[in-house]
Amino acid sequence: MGSGELAQQRVIVALDVPDEESAIALVDRLEDVTFFKVGLELFTSTGPKILEMLKSRQKSIFLDLKFDDIPNTVAGACRSAARYGVDLLTIHATCGREALKAATEAAQVGAAQAGVKPPKLIAVTLLTSISARQLAFDLKIPLELPEYALEMALMAQESGLDGVVCSPQEVVQLRQSCGDDFLLVCPGIRPTWADKADQKRSLTPAQAIVAGANYLVIGRPITTAADPELAWKRISEDLSAIA
Numbered sequence: 001m002g003s004g005e006l007a008q009q010r011v012i013v014a015l016d017v018p019d020e021e022s023a024i025a026l027v028d029r030l031e032d033v034t035f036f037k038v039g040l041e042l043f044t045s046t047g048p049k050i051l052e053m054l055k056s057r058q059k060s061i062f063l064d065l066k067f068d069d070i071p072n073t074v075a076g077a078c079r080s081a082a083r084y085g086v087d088l089l090t091i092h093a094t095c096g097r098e099a100l101k102a103a104t105e106a107a108q109v110g111a112a113q114a115g116v117k118p119p120k121l122i123a124v125t126l127l128t129s130i131s132a133r134q135l136a137f138d139l140k141i142p143l144e145l146p147e148y149a150l151e152m153a154l155m156a157q158e159s160g161l162d163g164v165v166c167s168p169q170e171v172v173q174l175r176q177s178c179g180d181d182f183l184l185v186c187p188g189i190r191p192t193w194a195d196k197a198d199q200k201r202s203l204t205p206a207q208a209i210v211a212g213a214n215y216l217v218i219g220r221p222i223t224t225a226a227d228p229e230l231a232w233k234r235i236s237e238d239l240s241a242i243a
């Protein structure tokens with residue numbers, strides 16, 4: 001595999017910026033990046049036109065709106081979002097089994113109505129900003145963290161979802177239990193030189209790929225770097241070493 005190819009295939013850059021202008025500036029600087037994530041901050045600011053901007057540049061799109069509501073509402077949201085023709089779409093596993101099933105069906109319907117490919121629907125197991133201590137003391141969940149993440153992933157899989165968003169620290173266990181065809185998409189990725197900030201359950205890009213992650217989501221280590229192209233290049237080189 002050529003230099004940078006693994007990063008191009010497996011790294012999704014999170015465009016957590018406040019407006020369209022900043023997003024375009026970053027996308028145009030990071031010309032080797034093929035996959036971008038649009039999350040709550042950018043989508044709330046720009047609406048769907050940001051997706052058109054990315055499509056016009058032939059980029060793959062992860063629409064990370066993390067829907068979390070009752071079954072009827074998440075189904076409607078997934079039906080609408082699927083019409084945009086995005087590649088990945090998120091919902092929280094904590095919506096529950098009934099909502100996850102309704103969302104899965106609705107995403108198929110929305111895509112068919114719009115004549116586009118359905119998105120891969122993936123469920124957030126447990127935000128990577130939550131530590132074991134916070135899970136127990138703030139969220140009052142009595143399970144050990146790895147067991148809780150596994151239960152959320154299995155519920156998503158049984159409900160027909162294509163995969164989950166999980167911490168890279170849980171990838172080995174989830175891959176073993178959910179099999180090779182289940183997508184494991186990992187934020188909380190931190191090169192050794194990057195600040196962890198609010199991420200509590202992180203690994204380096206190379207560690208996450210070796211563990212078995214399908215995609216790595218990386219935001220601030222690239223987007224807030226003094227030189228985002230150089231940050232991308234360093235990550236690409238680290239991944240080339242394991243390719």
Ligand SMILES: O=c1ccn([C@@H]2O[C@H](COP(=O)(O)O)[C@@H](O)[C@H]2O)c(=O)[nH]1
Nearest residue numbers: 014039126127128187188217218219220
């Ligand atoms: O559990 C989760 C789910 C989603 N995210 C999102 O990924 C990126 C990570 O950005 P960094 O700047 O690399 O921390 C961000 O858009 C989150 O909304 C997550 O971090 N953890």
